[in-house]
Amino acid sequence: MKPSLLESPLSVVNVGVDAFNLSVTTHGGSVAQVDWQPPGNADPVLAWKLAQLVGDRQDPDATGSRIDRANALAVERVLAARPTLVDVALHARDVWPDMDRTLLHAGAPVAWPDMCGPMHGAMIGAVLYERWADSMAEAERMLAAGEIRFAQCHDYSAVGPMTGIISPSMPVLVIRNLTHGNTAYTNINEGIGKILRFGANSPEVLVRLKWFEDVLAPAMKKAVLLSGGIDLKAIQSQALLMGDEVHSRNVAATSLFFMQFAVPLSQCELPPGVAHEILKFIADTSQFFLNLSMASAKATMDAAHGIEYSSTVTAIARNGVTTAIRVSGLGRRWFEAPSGRPQGLYFPGFSEADANPDLGDSAITETAGLGGFSFAASPALTLLAGGSIAASMEYSRLMYEITDGRNPANSLPALDFAPAPVGIDVRKVIDTGIQPVVTTGIAHREAGVGQIGAGIVRVPMACFVKALEALAEQYPA
Amino acid sequence: MKPSLLESPLSVVNVGVDAFNLSVTTHGGSVAQVDWQPPGNADPVLAWKLAQLVGDRQDPDATGSRIDRANALAVERVLAARPTLVDVALHARDVWPDMDRTLLHAGAPVAWPDMCGPMHGAMIGAVLYERWADSMAEAERMLAAGEIRFAQCHDYSAVGPMTGIISPSMPVLVIRNLTHGNTAYTNINEGIGKILRFGANSPEVLVRLKWFEDVLAPAMKKAVLLSGGIDLKAIQSQALLMGDEVHSRNVAATSLFFMQFAVPLSQCELPPGVAHEILKFIADTSQFFLNLSMASAKATMDAAHGIEYSSTVTAIARNGVTTAIRVSGLGRRWFEAPSGRPQGLYFPGFSEADANPDLGDSAITETAGLGGFSFAASPALTLLAGGSIAASMEYSRLMYEITDGRNPANSLPALDFAPAPVGIDVRKVIDTGIQPVVTTGIAHREAGVGQIGAGIVRVPMACFVKALEALAEQYPA
Numbered sequence: 001m002k003p004s005l006l007e008s009p010l011s012v013v014n015v016g017v018d019a020f021n022l023s024v025t026t027h028g029g030s031v032a033q034v035d036w037q038p039p040g041n042a043d044p045v046l047a048w049k050l051a052q053l054v055g056d057r058q059d060p061d062a063t064g065s066r067i068d069r070a071n072a073l074a075v076e077r078v079l080a081a082r083p084t085l086v087d088v089a090l091h092a093r094d095v096w097p098d099m100d101r102t103l104l105h106a107g108a109p110v111a112w113p114d115m116c117g118p119m120h121g122a123m124i125g126a127v128l129y130e131r132w133a134d135s136m137a138e139a140e141r142m143l144a145a146g147e148i149r150f151a152q153c154h155d156y157s158a159v160g161p162m163t164g165i166i167s168p169s170m171p172v173l174v175i176r177n178l179t180h181g182n183t184a185y186t187n188i189n190e191g192i193g194k195i196l197r198f199g200a201n202s203p204e205v206l207v208r209l210k211w212f213e214d215v216l217a218p219a220m221k222k223a224v225l226l227s228g229g230i231d232l233k234a235i236q237s238q239a240l241l242m243g244d245e246v247h248s249r250n251v252a253a254t255s256l257f258f259m260q261f262a263v264p265l266s267q268c269e270l271p272p273g274v275a276h277e278i279l280k281f282i283a284d285t286s287q288f289f290l291n292l293s294m295a296s297a298k299a300t301m302d303a304a305h306g307i308e309y310s311s312t313v314t315a316i317a318r319n320g321v322t323t324a325i326r327v328s329g330l331g332r333r334w335f336e337a338p339s340g341r342p343q344g345l346y347f348p349g350f351s352e353a354d355a356n357p358d359l360g361d362s363a364i365t366e367t368a369g370l371g372g373f374s375f376a377a378s379p380a381l382t383l384l385a386g387g388s389i390a391a392s393m394e395y396s397r398l399m400y401e402i403t404d405g406r407n408p409a410n411s412l413p414a415l416d417f418a419p420a421p422v423g424i425d426v427r428k429v430i431d432t433g434i435q436p437v438v439t440t441g442i443a444h445r446e447a448g449v450g451q452i453g454a455g456i457v458r459v460p461m462a463c464f465v466k467a468l469e470a471l472a473e474q475y476p477a
Numbered sequence: 478m479k480p481s482l483l484e485s486p487l488s489v490v491n492v493g494v495d496a497f498n499l500s501v502t503t504h505g506g507s508v509a510q511v512d513w514q515p516p517g518n519a520d521p522v523l524a525w526k527l528a529q530l531v532g533d534r535q536d537p538d539a540t541g542s543r544i545d546r547a548n549a550l551a552v553e554r555v556l557a558a559r560p561t562l563v564d565v566a567l568h569a570r571d572v573w574p575d576m577d578r579t580l581l582h583a584g585a586p587v588a589w590p591d592m593c594g595p596m597h598g599a600m601i602g603a604v605l606y607e608r609w610a611d612s613m614a615e616a617e618r619m620l621a622a623g624e625i626r627f628a629q630c631h632d633y634s635a636v637g638p639m640t641g642i643i644s645p646s647m648p649v650l651v652i653r654n655l656t657h658g659n660t661a662y663t664n665i666n667e668g669i670g671k672i673l674r675f676g677a678n679s680p681e682v683l684v685r686l687k688w689f690e691d692v693l694a695p696a697m698k699k700a701v702l703l704s705g706g707i708d709l710k711a712i713q714s715q716a717l718l719m720g721d722e723v724h725s726r727n728v729a730a731t732s733l734f735f736m737q738f739a740v741p742l743s744q745c746e747l748p749p750g751v752a753h754e755i756l757k758f759i760a761d762t763s764q765f766f767l768n769l770s771m772a773s774a775k776a777t778m779d780a781a782h783g784i785e786y787s788s789t790v791t792a793i794a795r796n797g798v799t800t801a802i803r804v805s806g807l808g809r810r811w812f813e814a815p816s817g818r819p820q821g822l823y824f825p826g827f828s829e830a831d832a833n834p835d836l837g838d839s840a841i842t843e844t845a846g847l848g849g850f851s852f853a854a855s856p857a858l859t860l861l862a863g864g865s866i867a868a869s870m871e872y873s874r875l876m877y878e879i880t881d882g883r884n885p886a887n888s889l890p891a892l893d894f895a896p897a898p899v900g901i902d903v904r905k906v907i908d909t910g911i912q913p914v915v916t917t918g919i920a921h922r923e924a925g926v927g928q929i930g931a932g933i934v935r936v937p938m939a940c941f942v943k944a945l946e947a948l949a950e951q952y953p954a
Contacts, residue, residue, distance in 0.1 A: 241857045242719040242729050243890070252719050255732035259760040262739045266753040276743040283736040379890030380718045389893050413720065413856030414891060416866050 041433030049468050050427060054309065054475040067329075067427070067475070068404075070310035074328050075405030075423040077304045078368065082178040083296035085230040088221035090213070093168035095185060096156060101132065102149040104156055106164030106361040107319025108334040112144055116320030116356050118199030121447020122163035123148070125201025129209050130167050136201070154315055155332070157302060158185040159294045159361035162197035162443055163320070170209065171217030173292065175232065177299040184299035186292065188212050191285040192451060197360075199447030216281070219274055223265040230260050232296035235289070236370065237409045240420070245378040246293040247362060247371030248439040248454055253289035258282050294361060297368035304328055304423075311471055312404065313424035316363035316436065316459055320356055320443075323363075325463045327426055330470050337462035342442045344455015356445040358457045363438045369407050369422030372437030372456065373399045376412045377420075381439060381454075389414075395437050395456070396420070402428040402436065426471060429464045518910030526945050527904060531786065531952040544806075544904070544952070545881075547787035551805050552882030552900040554781045555845065559655040560773035562707040565698035567690070570645035572662060573633060578609065579626040581633055583641025583838040584796025585811040589621055593797030593833050595676030598924020599640035600625075602678025606686050607644050613678070631792055632809070634779060635662040636771045636838035639674035639920055640797070647686065648694030650769065652709065654776040661776035663769070665689050668762040669928065674837075676924030693758070696751055700742040707737050709773035712766070713847065714886045717897070722855040723770040724839060724848030725916040725931055730766035735759055771838060774845035781805055781900075786952055788944075789881065790901035793840035793913065793936055797833055797920075800840075802940045804903055807947050814939035819919045821932015833922040835934045840915045846884050846899030849914030849933065850876045853889045854897075858916060858931075866891075872914050872933070873898070879905040879913065903948060906941040 010029030014021055021031045040046030054066055064072070093099045103126050105119060115123070120140075127139035127148060142148055153160050160166055165187075172185040190208060194200040224230065235256045242252035261282070265275055282288050298315075305314040310328035317324050317334075324334035339357035346352070365371040375381070376396035379389055396412060403421040410420035424436055435458035442453035487506030491498055498508040517523030531543055541549070566572045569581075580603050582596060592600070597617075604616035604625065619625055630637050637643055642664075649662040667685060671677040701707065712733045719729030738759070742752055759765050775792075782791040787805035794801050794811075801811035816834035823829070842848040852858070853873035856866055873889060880898040887897035901913055912935035919930035 238728075251715075252729060252732070255729070255736050258739070259732050259735050259756075262735070263753065263756050263760050266743070266756050267750075273744075276740065279736075279740050279743050283740050379894075383894065389891065414866065417856075417860060 037432075039431055041431060046430050046465065046468065049472045050430060052472045052477050053427070054477055066309045067311050070307050070329060071312050071404045071423060071425055074304040074307050074310045074312035074314075077180065078300055078405065078422055079407055079409070080179045081233070081300040081303050083175050083184070083232045083299040084178050085173060085224055085232055085292060086176045087174035088217050088224055089172045089174055089185070090217050090221065091168060092166050092170050092172050092185075095172060095174075099168045100149070101147070102151050102168065103127075104151050104153045104158060104160070104164070104166040105319065106153060106160050106162065106359065107317040108322055108324035108336055109150070109152060110319045110321050112146075112150075114321055116359065117446045118356055118359065118443050118448070119163045119320050121199025121201050122165045122196050125196045125199075125205055126165045126167040128201060129206050130169055152317075153361055154317055154326070156185065157183060157298065159291075159298045159364050160187050160197070161189070161290055161294065161362045162360040162441070163199060164361050165196060169213060171213055171220075173220075173295060175292070175295040175299045176229075177303050178229075180303035182299060182302050184295045184302060186295035186298070188216065189285055189288045189291045191281070192287075194448060195450065198443050198450040200450065201448065215274060216278055219265065219268060219270050219278055220261075222268040222270070223261055226264040226267060227260065230257065232292055233409060235260070236293060236296060237411070239289075240374055240377040240410055241413055243378050243380050245371050245374040245381060245439055246289070247365040248441060249378050249381045250289040250293060251286050251380075253293060254282070254286055257289050257292065290362065293370065294364050297364045297370060300368050301364060306331070309475055311426040311467075313367050313426060313436075313467075316367055316438065317361045318358045318363065320359040323358055323460055323463060325459065325467060327467050327471070330467065330474060333470065335463045335466040335470065337460035337466075340457050340460060342440050342453070342455040342457040344442060344453050346442070346453035347451075350444070350452035354444050354449075354452055356443040358438070358440060359443050360440070362440065363459070366436055366438050367424060369403070369405075369410055369420045371439045373403070373422065374410055374412060374420045375437065375439060376414045379414070398434050399437060401432050402434050404428075426464050426467045429461070430468050433461070435459050435461055514909075516908055518908060523907050523942065523945065526949045527907060529949045529954050530904070531954055543786045544788050547784050547806060548789050548881045548900060548902055551781040551784050551787045551789035551791075554657065555777055555882065555899055556884055556886070557656045558710070558777040558780050560652050560661070560709045560776040561655050562650060562701055562709055562769060563653045564651035565694050565701055566649045566651055566662070567694050567698065568645060569643050569647050569649050569662075572649060572651070576645045577626070578624070579628050579645065580604075581628050581630045581635060581637070581641070581643040582796065583630060583637050583639065583836065584794040585799055585801035585813055586627070586629060587796045587798050589623075589627075591798055593836065594923045595833055595836065595920050595925070596640045596797050598676030598678050599642045599673050602673045602676075602682055603642045603644040605678060606683050607646055629794075630838055631794055631803070633662065634660060634775065636768075636775045636841050637664050637674070638666070638767055638771065638839045639837040639918070640676060641838045642673060646690060648690055650772060652769070652772040652776045653706075654780050655706075657780035659776060659779050661772045661779060663772035663775070665693065666762055666765045666768045668758070669764075671925060672927065675920050675927040677927065678925065692751060693755055696742065696745060696747050696755055697738075699745040699747070700738055703741040703744055704737065707734065709769055710886060712737070713770060713773060714888070716766075717851055717854040717887055718890055720855055720857050722848050722851040722858060722916055723766070724842040725918060726855050726858045727766040727770060728763050728857075730770060731759070731763055734766050734769065767839065770847065771841050774841045774847060777845050778841060783808070788903040788948055790844050790903060790913075790944075793844055793915070794838045795835045795840065797836040800835055800937055800940060802936065802944060804944050804948070807944065807951060810947065812940045812943040812947065814937035814943075817934050817937060819917050819930070819932040819934040821919060821930050823919070823930035824928075827921070827929035831921050831926075831929055833920040835915070835917060836920050837917070839917065840936070843913055843915050844901060846880070846882075846887055846897045848916045850880070850899065851887055851889060851897045852914065852916060853891045856891070875911050876914060878909050879911050881905075903941050903944045906938070907945050910938070912936050912938055
C-alpha cells in the first residue's frame with residue numbers, strides 16, 4: 001500500500017508565486033521552486049491579446065512563430081549594419097529640396113499650444129535663425145498661426161537630441177548604413193549652456209548656429225569626404241570598452257571621433273584659424289558624439305524597420321509631452337503615452353519639480369542596444385545618476401529579458417564582455433512587465449535654462465500595450 | 478566547582494593557520510578563527526629583521542613609528558604632486574650639457590657583455606643614429622670596448638620604456654611636478670613594429686628617430702609651450718575611468734592627450750603637411766601616452782624620494798637582466814634580483830621560451846599606484862592578459878595589503894570608485910609575502926623582433942629582502 005500524501009514528508013513543486021513555500025518548509029517539507037509568471041505579466045486582458053497574435057507561442061514549428069522569425073531578421077539586420085559618417089550636407093534643404101518653411105522636431109507630432117517650454121523656445125529660435133521673422137513676438141505669432149509647418153525628424157530619416165529642431169538652413173551630418181544602403185541624418189551638437197536644443201534662442205545661440213552653417217559644416221564636409229568615411233559602429237564599440245554607453249556619456253567616443261576627424265582636417269585647405277576654432281569647439285564638447293551616436297542608431301534601426309510580422313521596436317522618441325514608439329511590422333504609426341520625468345541626479349539648485357517631461361529623439365540609441373541597455377559599460381555614468389555599480393549592472397541584465405538579440409559588437413566589460421542586449425520585443429515587455437530603461441539628460445521645463453541633471457527614465461508601459469493591440473489587429477491568429 | 482575543560486563542549490579561539498579547526502567542529506566544538514600570520518610571512522630571519530627596524534611596530538606612540546611617519550609624508554607628497562608636460566627639449570644634451578658620448582638605459586647598471594638582446598640592438602642603433610659609427614660592426618666594437626659611457630635613465634631623472642635608450646641627440650619630453658618643483662624626462666614613443674625600444678636598428682627605425690628630432694619635437698615644443706602645460710595627472714585620472722590602467726593600456730589617455738595637444742598645435746606656424754604628419758603619427762600610436770604616464774609617475778615619485786626613515790618604494794626598474802627597486806630612505810642604491818618572465822598572452826607564433834626577462838623603466842607607474850595597482854580599472858586589459866574580470870579586481874585588492882596610501886585622484890570604477898592603492902611599503906611586502914604586480918608588454922629576447930605579448934609580472938621578493946636588510950642596517954632599533 002502506498003503511503004498517504006499526508007503521512008509522508010511533503011515534497012512540493014511550486015510554480016510561480018513563492019509565498020506558500022515558507023509554510024511547507026517550516027513544517028518539515030521540501031519545495032522545488034519553478035520560476036514562472038503568467039503571460040501578460042498576470043494581466044488577463046494582455047495575456048489574451050498575446051494569445052491572439054499570429055501563430056505565436058502555440059506554433060509547434062521548431063524555428064519559432066512568424067513573429068519570432070521576423071524579429072530574428074530584424075536583429076540580423078541590426079547586427080549587420082555598418083553606420084558610417086560619409087558626408088556633411090551644408091543645409092538641410094539640400095537633402096530635402098521641398099522642405100520649404102518646415103521645422104523638424106523630436107518625437108511624435110504635437111500641436112503648437114501643447115508643446116513644452118523648451119520646444120516653444122527652440123522653435124522661436126529657429127524662425128529667427130531662418131530670418132522668417134525679425135522678433136520673437138513675430139516668430140511666436142507665425143508659429144501659433146500655422147504659418148510654419150511642423151514635421152517629425154523621424155519621418156525625414158533624421159534624429160535630434162532634446163527639442164531636436166532641424167530647420168532648412170541648418171547643416172546636417174549624413175550617416176550611411178553601408179550594409180543596407182539607407183541613410184540617416186542629424187544636426188550638430190551645440191555643447192552645453194545656452195543652446196537651441198534646450199530652447200534657448202538668444203543672439204549667442206543664433207551666432208553659434210550661423211558659425212556651424214558658415215564655418216564648421218564646410219570644413220567638416222571637406223575632412224569627412226577626405227577621410228573616406230568615419231566608421232561610427234567601430235567608435236561605439238570601442239567607447240563601450242572605455243566607460244561610455246554612448247547616450248548620456250560620450251567622453252571616449254568624442255575623443256576617438258576627434259582623433260579620426262582631426263587627422264584629415266589637418267590636410268584640408270582652410271582659412272586661417274578655422275582648424276583651430278573647430279578643434280577647440282569639439283574638444284570642449286564632450287557630448288559632441290551624441291548626435292552621431294543617435295544617427296548611427298537611426299541608420300541601424302531603419303534597416304530593421306518595415307519587416308512584416310515583426311514586433312521589434314525600431315524607435316523610441318519623446319516630444320516633451322509624450323513618449324512614442326514605432327514597431328518594425330506596424331509602419332509609421334506612433335504608439336504614445338505621456339512622458340515620465342527622469343529620476344536621477346539634479347545639478348545644485350534644481351529638483352524634479354523643475355524638470356521637463358522626458359524629451360528628445362536620443363532614445364533611438366536604446367532601441368539599438370546602447371544607452372540604458374549598455375548601462376553596465378558605464379560606471380562613471382552610474383555615479384552621475386546616483387546609483388551603485390551593482391545597480392548599473394542590474395539595469396543591463398534586466399534588458400536581456402525584453403530583447404531578442406545579443407550584439408557581439410557591443411561588448412559589456414563589467415559583465416565579462418557579454419554582448420549587449422538588443423532588439424526590444426513588444427511581446428516580451430508585455431510578458432515581463434519590464435519597461436525599457438533610458439539614460440538621459442534632464443531638461444529644465446522652461447525654455448533655454450538648459451540641462452539641470454542626468455538620470456534614468458522608463459518608457460511608459462502604455463506604449464507597448466497600444467502596440468500589442470495593433471499587432472493583434474494586424475497579425476491575428 | 479568549575480566544569481573541566483574536557484567535559485564541557487569545546488569553544489576554541491584559533492589564531493593563524495586554520496588546519497586544526499575542522500577536527501574541533503567535527504567533534505561538536507565551536508571555533509572562532511582569527512586571521513593572523515606571523516611577521517615576515519613566517520620567515521623567522523625576516524621577522525627578526527623587521528623587529529630590528531627603528532621604533533617600528535613596538536612603538537607605543539599613537540602616531541606610529543618613525544618609519545610610519547616618514548611613509549605618510551611620502552604618500553602625502555605623491556598625492557599632492559602635479560606632474561605637467563611643460564616643454565620639449567629638442568636634444569637630451571640641451572638638458573644635460575655634459576652628457577657627451579653617453580647612452581642612458583632602463584633599469585640598474587649592467588655591463589655590455591651581460592646585456593640582453595634588445596638592449597644590445599638598441600645600443601647599436603643609438604650609436605648609428607648619433608653617427609658615432611658608420612656600421613653595426615663598428616658600433617658594436619665601440620660599445621664592447623668601453624668607448625661609449627652607459628648610465629641609467631633614473632639617475633638623470635628620466636625614464637624610458639623597454640630598453641629605454643636616450644642618446645644625446647634625441648628629443649626629450651619635459652615633465653614638471655608643479656607642486657614640488659622637480660622635473661622628469663622621457664623619450665618619445667615610437668609606436669609598434671620595428672622600434673629602437675625593442676632593439677630594432679634598421680634604417681627605418683633611425684629615419685623615424687630623425688623625424689622625431691627634426692620635425693616632431695620642434696612642433697611639439699611649440700604646441701606644448703602654447704598650451705601653457707598639459708596636466709598629465711588629470712589625463713591619468715580620467716583615463717582610469719575609461720578602461721586604461723595607463724601602463725599597458727593607454728588608449729583613452731592617448732586620445733585625451735591628442736585632443737589637448739591638437740588644439741594648440743593647430744595654432745602653431747608649421748611647414749605644410751607637418752601638423753598632419755604629427756597628428757596621424759599620434760592617432761596611430763595607442764601607446765603614445767605610455768612615456769608621458771611614466772614620466773608623470775617619475776616626477777611624482779621623485780618628490781617622495783630621499784625622506785629619511787621611509788621604506789616607501791620610489792622606483793621599480795628592469796634592465797632586461799635584473800629587476801631593481803629604490804627606496805625613499807635609502808638613497809640611490811638599487812636592490813636587485815634576476816628579472817622574471819611575464820605570464821600572459823602571447824601573440825600567435827610566440828611562447829614564453831621567446832620572451833626576454835622583464836624589461837624597462839615602465840614599472841615606475843606601479844610605484845605611483847597605476848598599472849598593476851590600478852588593474853581593476855582596465856577590464857579590456859584583463860582580456861589581453863587572458864584573465865577574468867574577477868582576477869583583475871583581485872590584483873588591485875591584493876595591492877592594498879602592501880601599500881600605505883590611497884589616491885583619491887586614481888579612482889577604480891569597478892571597485893565602486895575606491896581610491897587606488899599607492900606607496901609600496903617594503904615592510905608590508907615582507908610581512909605579507911605579496912609581491913607587487915606589474916602589467917607589462919613582453920619583448921622578444923632577440924633584438925628588434927619587438928613585442929610578442931602582454932601580461933603580468935611580479936617584482937622579485939629578493940629585492941625587498943635586500944632593501945629590508947639595508948633599512949635595518951641604516952635605521953636600527
